Amino acid sequence: MNATLESNNHRSDRVKRAIQVLSESMRGLAAFHVNACVRCGLCGDICHVHQAEPVPENLPGAKMSKVAAFYRRYHTLLGRVAPFLVGARDITESSLEELVEHVYGRCTACGRCSLHCSVGADIASVIKAGRNMLVAAGLVPPNLQAVVDNQLTTGNQMRITDQEIKDTANWIAGDLEMEMGLGQIEIPVDRQDVDFLYLVNPREIKFFPLSLMSAAGIFRVAGASWTMSSQFCDVTNYGLFSGDNQAAFQITQNVLDEAERLRVKRIILSECGHGFRSFRWEGPDWRGSPYPIEVRSVLELLLEYLEKGTVKVDPTRNPERVTLHDPCNLVRWGGLIEPQREILKRCVMEFVEMTPNRASNFCCGGGGGMLSMSEYGDRRTLSGKRKADQIRDTGAKIVATPCHNCADQLLDLTKKMKLGVSIQSVTELVYNAMVVP
Amino acid sequence: MSNQKIEFDPDGFMKDPHLWNDEVALAIATEEGISEMSDDHWKLVRFIREYWLKHDLAPAVRLICQETGLGVRTMYKLFTAGPARGACRVAGLPKPDGCV
Amino acid sequence: MHVESRAFRNRTGAYSRGIGCQMNRLLVLASLLWTGISLFTQLISAWGGGRKTSAVRSGDPWRGVVYNFTSTMLPSRKETASHNPGNFVAGVIMHVGACLSILQIVLVSLLNHHFSIPILFPAILLAGMTASAYLLLHRIRKTDLAAISVPDDYIASVMTLLLMCVAFLNEINSISHSQLTAFAILFFIYFPLGKLRHSVFFFAARYDLGKRLGYRGTYPTRGQSLSQHGDRSDERHS
Numbered sequence: 160m161n162a163t164l165e166s167n168n169h170r171s172d173r174v175k176r177a178i179q180v181l182s183e184s185m186r187g188l189a190a191f192h193v194n195a196c197v198r199c200g201l202c203g204d205i206c207h208v209h210q211a212e213p214v215p216e217n218l219p220g221a222k223m224s225k226v227a228a229f230y231r232r233y234h235t236l237l238g239r240v241a242p243f244l245v246g247a248r249d250i251t252e253s254s255l256e257e258l259v260e261h262v263y264g265r266c267t268a269c270g271r272c273s274l275h276c277s278v279g280a281d282i283a284s285v286i287k288a289g290r291n292m293l294v295a296a297g298l299v300p301p302n303l304q305a306v307v308d309n310q311l312t313t314g315n316q317m318r319i320t321d322q323e324i325k326d327t328a329n330w331i332a333g334d335l336e337m338e339m340g341l342g343q344i345e346i347p348v349d350r351q352d353v354d355f356l357y358l359v360n361p362r363e364i365k366f367f368p369l370s371l372m373s374a375a376g377i378f379r380v381a382g383a384s385w386t387m388s389s390q391f392c393d394v395t396n397y398g399l400f401s402g403d404n405q406a407a408f409q410i411t412q413n414v415l416d417e418a419e420r421l422r423v424k425r426i427i428l429s430e431c432g433h434g435f436r437s438f439r440w441e442g443p444d445w446r447g448s449p450y451p452i453e454v455r456s457v458l459e460l461l462l463e464y465l466e467k468g469t470v471k472v473d474p475t476r477n478p479e480r481v482t483l484h485d486p487c488n489l490v491r492w493g494g495l496i497e498p499q500r501e502i503l504k505r506c507v508m509e510f511v512e513m514t515p516n517r518a519s520n521f522c523c524g525g526g527g528g529m530l531s532m533s534e535y536g537d538r539r540t541l542s543g544k545r546k547a548d549q550i551r552d553t554g555a556k557i558v559a560t561p562c563h564n565c566a567d568q569l570l571d572l573t574k575k576m577k578l579g580v581s582i583q584s585v586t587e588l589v590y591n592a593m594v595v596p
Numbered sequence: 597m598s599n600q601k602i603e604f605d606p607d608g609f610m611k612d613p614h615l616w617n618d619e620v621a622l623a624i625a626t627e628e629g630i631s632e633m634s635d636d637h638w639k640l641v642r643f644i645r646e647y648w649l650k651h652d653l654a655p656a657v658r659l660i661c662q663e664t665g666l667g668v669r670t671m672y673k674l675f676t677a678g679p680a681r682g683a684c685r686v687a688g689l690p691k692p693d694g695c696v
Numbered sequence: 697m698h699v700e701s702r703a704f705r706n707r708t709g710a711y712s713r714g715i716g717c718q719m720n721r722l723l724v725l726a727s728l729l730w731t732g733i734s735l736f737t738q739l740i741s742a743w744g745g746g747r748k749t750s751a752v753r754s755g756d757p758w759r760g761v762v763y764n765f766t767s768t769m770l771p772s773r774k775e776t777a778s779h780n781p782g783n784f785v786a787g788v789i790m791h792v793g794a795c796l797s798i799l800q801i802v803l804v805s806l807l808n809h810h811f812s813i814p815i816l817f818p819a820i821l822l823a824g825m826t827a828s829a830y831l832l833l834h835r836i837r838k839t840d841l842a843a844i845s846v847p848d849d850y851i852a853s854v855m856t857l858l859l860m861c862v863a864f865l866n867e868i869n870s871i872s873h874s875q876l877t878a879f880a881i882l883f884f885i886y887f888p889l890g891k892l893r894h895s896v897f898f899f900a901a902r903y904d905l906g907k908r909l910g911y912r913g914t915y916p917t918r919g920q921s922l923s924q925h926g927d928r929s930d931e932r933h934s
Contacts, residue, residue, distance in 0.1 A: 186744030188904070194742060195894050195901035198849055200841035201776040201783060215843035224844055234741075237848070237889045245890065246846030274917075277776040277787070278894060279764060279902040306694050316694040319656065327658040334668065362695045365656045366680045368668060395695060440912060443750035494754055494913030517919035518909075533691055536606025564695045567681070574629065574677050 173296045177250050180295035181229055184288035190234070192280040193227045196220060202282070205275045207521050208265055211542045217265055219272035223282045225261045226289035229254075255296045262289040263300050264535045267542075268400075269487040269522035290402025299401045303528045306397040307406050314391045314413065317361040321389035324348060327364050328387060331372045339376055339595055346375045349421065350386040356423040357385050357457075358394035358414065358438075360431050360563040367563070373590030374429065374457065380593060381469045385427070391417040394434035395564075399441060399488075400528030407437065408445035414438070418452055425453040427460055430584050432486030432526070432562035436493045456489075458498045458561060461589055465505050472592040477507040481588065482555035484513070484546070484569065485520035486562035499561050499585050506592040507557075513549045521545045525568025543572040550578055561585045608681075609691040616645070616688030624686045628677060637674055637686075639664045644679075644687040654684050654692045717808075720877040724805045727884035734888035735896050742900070753911045760910015763917075764902045773921050783834065786827040793824015794856050797863035804866060804873070805880040812867060821864040828857045848890040855892070859883060 185193065202219040203209040209217040216222075224246065231238035231247035238247035248254055268290075270283035293299060299307075306316045313319075328346035336344045347353065357378075363371040378385055391414045398407025418426055428435055438454050464470040483503060490496050496517050503510045513520070524543035529535060546569070550558055558580050560566045569582045602620055603611040608627070610616060621641060625633050633641075643663050647655040657679050661668055675682030680696035771777035777784040796817065803809050832853040835841050862879045865871035886892070909915040 186742070187747040190742035190744070191897055191900040191904050194738070194897035197852075197891055197894050198841075198844050198846070199776070199783070199787075200835075200838065200844060201780050203840060204779050205775050213840075215840045218840060218844060221844045235738075235889075243847065244851070245848045273905065274768070274921075275775040277774070277784075278898050279768070279905060281901065281905045281908075302693075309693055317692070318653065323656050323658070327656060330658045330662065360695055362680075365654075365692075366678055366696060368657055369672075372668075397694075440749075440751050443752075444747070447750065449750045449752065491914060492912070494909070496914070496918070512920065515920045515923045517921070518914050518917040519919070519921035519923075521923070530696070531694060533605045533607045533609070536608075539606075567696050570677055571681060574681075 174250050174252065174255070176295040177255055177292045178233060181226075181250070181288065181292050182234065184291040185230055185234070189226075189281070189285045189288040190230070192282065192285050193223070193230050195278050195280040196223060196227065196276075196282075197278055198224065199277050201277050202272050202275070205272050207269075207271070207524060207545045208267070208538070208542045211524075211544045212538065216261070219266075219276075219282045222261050222266050223280070223285045225258055226285050226292075229292070250292075255293065255298055258289055259293060259298055259300065262286050262293065263303065263528065263532065264538065267487070267522050267524065267527035267529050269526050270491050271487070271519070271522065274491065274518060287402055291404065292402075294401060294403045299403070300528075300532050300534065302532050302534070303397065303401050306528075306531050307401050307403060310393060310395070310397055310410050311406055315361040315393040316395055316397060317365050319361055319364055319392075324364055324387065324389045324392055327368065331368050331375060335372055335376055335379070339379070341379065341595065344375065344379050346371075347386040348389050351420075352422050353386045354384040354423065355386075355425045355427045356414075356418050356421055357387055357427050357429065358434070359387065359392055359429045360394055360434070361392065362563050362567070363429065364392065367566075370430065370563070370584040370586050373584070373586045376590050377461065377464070377470055377586065377593060380595065381464050386421060386423065388417050388421065394428050394431045394438070396434060396437035397528065397531075399433050399437045404445055407441065411438065411442040411445055415450065415452065423452070425455060428454065428456050430457060430561040430563065430586060432488035432490075432493070432564060435495060436488040439493060439495075456495055456498070458495065458502065458585060461586065462498045462502050465502060465589075470589070471594040471596075472506050472589065473594050474506055474508050474592055476592045477557075477588055478509075479507075479556040480509040480511060480554060481507040481557045481559055482511050482513055482550065482553040483516075484523060484550075484558055484560045484562075484565055485517055486560070486565045487520065487522050487526055489561060490520060491518050499559070502585055502589060503559055506588050511553045511555055513553055521549060523565045523568040523572070525564060525571075530564055530568055539568070540571065540575055543568060544576070547572050547576045547578055550580060556580055557588070558582050559585050559588055605691065607691050609685055610688050613648075613688050613690055620688060621686050624688075628675065628682055628686060630675075630686075634674075636664070636666060636670075640666065640671065640674060640683050641687045644683055644689065648684075648687065648689050654680065654689055717873070720874065720881075721806060721808075723881050724802075724877055724884070727881045728802065728806070731884045731887045735893060738888065738893060739896055739900060742897070749911065751911075753913075755910050755913030755915070757907040757910040760908070760915035761903055761906040763910065763915045764906025767916065768906075773917070775922055778922050783831070786830050786834075789823050789827040790831060790856065793821055793827065793860045796820055797824070797859045800863050800866065801859070801876065801880050801883075805877045808873075810866070818864060818867045821860050821867060825857060825860045825864065828853065828860060832857065851886070852891050855883060855886060 206219050228246055228248040229250050231245050237245045266286050268283045268286050273281040273283045309316050309318050325348050328348050332344050332346045359371055396407050396410045398410055435456050443449050523546045524539050529539045560582055566582050602615055605611055680692050767773050
């Protein structure tokens with residue numbers, strides 16, 4: 160009896176927190192968009208998930224209405240007195256559990272629907288509010304939560320030790336020396352008083368070092384003064400994906416503190432879609448104050464090198480046809496759209512755009528934390544179909560991808576849908592074309 | 597597959613990594629588009645497997661390359677899907693965390 | 697063009713005056729006030745002081761807002777429009793008809809004043825009614841849409857259709873002043889309660905997203921924004 164009572168109390172606490180967070184997340188942002196939706200149902204065709212699996216649940220408007228139903232119940236008159244009329248729903252333990260699949264499992268929060276919505280409702284921001292709620296209720300899918308926890312406890316999403324980071328830096332530097340023949344090359348770790356702190360996706364250290372190697376090679380030629388950090392090396396921020404603003408803030412602040420400790424002048428972000436969005440745009444808002452330091456993407460830095468002639472390239476070294484994937488969080492939500500194009504036009508012989516492109520690109524299917532949630536693996540692969548078709552249509556041999564998260568999804572698609580393309584970061588292509596003095 | 601039904605998660609990683617054996621590895625390798633597992637393939641896979649059994653973690657690519665004596669670029673030729681979704685999968689590991 | 701402007705007459709030709717009429721006007725005024733105040737309150741509470749960003753901007757927020765109220769609403773930039781031309785055209789016509797109807801009904805019920813352009817106004821209202829009926833049928837017929845629809849969606853559609861019917865009947869002098877007024881009161885009581893509130897939140901939403909994406913430099917967009925309608929790979933194989 161007591162146990163039941165206790166668990167009921169616990170439950171109502173969780174529900175109470177969710178109700179509280181819902182109103183906080185909605186205010187000043189998502190509330191406009193929830194109230195603008197007229198459920199016209201025209202958004203299905205815009206969404207890569209719905210295209211691959213056209214069921215009503217995959218309509219962006221339907222996913223949004225799952226969150227909207229809660230909003231209406233607590234924030235509108237009809238929702239309070241006659242919930243059935245407006246499809247309003249109580250927030251309960253079970254309705255929250257149901258929401259998980261809709262906002263995490265059927266949506267990558269890519270926001271393509273936000274830009275094409277018939278009334279102009281930002282559907283993705285409402286989905287985000289739904290995720291905020293589920294964080295408060297402790298219902299984040301465990302595999303996604305694990306990555307956030309890794310970041311908070313070990314400083315990076317893959318639990319790489321500081322020793323491993325140093326050893327890998329040395330090892331890559333050794334390989335680079337052999338490849339470039341420029342004598343001793345160093346990949347500095349934890350060096351103070353340098354120009355910039357270079358944040359990498361831990362994937363570059365653990366599994367795919369070619370992009371880090373390429374960056375180090377380019378920095379060597381450009382004569383850059385830089386460092387990596389063995390404590391907070393990570394450009395990613397899975398708090399953005401899970402909807403955990405508190406964790407996201409902490410992850411951002413850890414890096415800023417590290418930059419201060421190393422007394423660097425700026426932070427350069429390696430190619431990462433959501434990392435750029437988090438550090439560049441959301442971070443200052445999580446903090447509630449501007450950064451004391453400049454934050455830029457490596458793409459902007461590379462373009463600067465090329466424009467100034469600090470780094471010279473020979474496009475004939477990339478003779479194959481190259482196309483470019485636009486990561487949603489970098490392009491649509493990050494506004495970083497042209498530098499990668501300018502770079503590729505200088506570094507490759509034949510550059511072709513996908514259709515559609517830039518802010519209207521299709522998500523690769525692996526965004527929004529989808530890549531780390533195995534439980535939705537089948538849907539993730541399936542929803543990459545549109546991207547696979549886009550790639551095939553270009554006839555390209557190389558897909559340049561300024562995001563490691565997208566790169567993994569595209570690698571998986573290449574394998575499963577037999578695309579016969581190679582997936583490379585922009586940095587790798589620049590390194591490939593670079594004329595070593 | 598020797599009378600035993602092996603289950604995979606939707607990402608293609610083994611649900612019960614302890615059911616792994618050479619036969620399973622060969623089957624996954626075929627899925628990966630590896631027509632024949634060379635000595636180098638086996639060397640990589642066995643190292644990853646042993647490391648995981650000891651540390652409950654996939655080894656970093658540096659360790660893999662240094663311990664097997666293979667270059668990075670060679671490794672990507674052996675496993676085109678890379679060490680995580682390629683080699684770790686063949687070695688019967690569960691899916692590594694994060695952006696992979 | 698002949699513009700007709702007259703005080704409202706009922707079917708018998710007599711001007712509506714008298715105490716009953718004054719009472720009706722007051723009720724219309726009250727329902728209009730209710731709509732206005734309610735929508736305004738909702739808007740303010742949704743805004744909640746807004747959100748200020750501390751990030752350094754890289755684009756122009758105001759250009760983003762302008763862009764989000766112009767180009768992005770056209771089929772050349774909006775896939776919901778380009779992939780569903782029928783719905784887009786019907787939607788535009790329905791909204792023109794509805795806005796005209798609201799204007800006329802307010803004028804007639806409140807100021808007893810009828811303003812019209814013969815042929816043009818009845819034609820717009822007829823087209824609006826047709827478009828509205830088409831969209832309602834679309835909602836009922838399409839399984840996808842029916843699955844996400846709630847009673848409010850049908851109520852709103854029917855109310856909008858009725859709104860234009862009333863305005864049309866008024867155009868052809870086939871509705872009494874009291875009937876029109878009664879509808880006006882009912883309509884404006886319902887207006888802020890259901891999804892018709894999108895009439896103000898549409899502006900808020902477009903303003904908010906336009907400003908945010910303008911600030912970040914995403915808007916105005918360049919490049920190819922539209923994808924082909926339907927399944928491309930099937931086309932290729934056929």
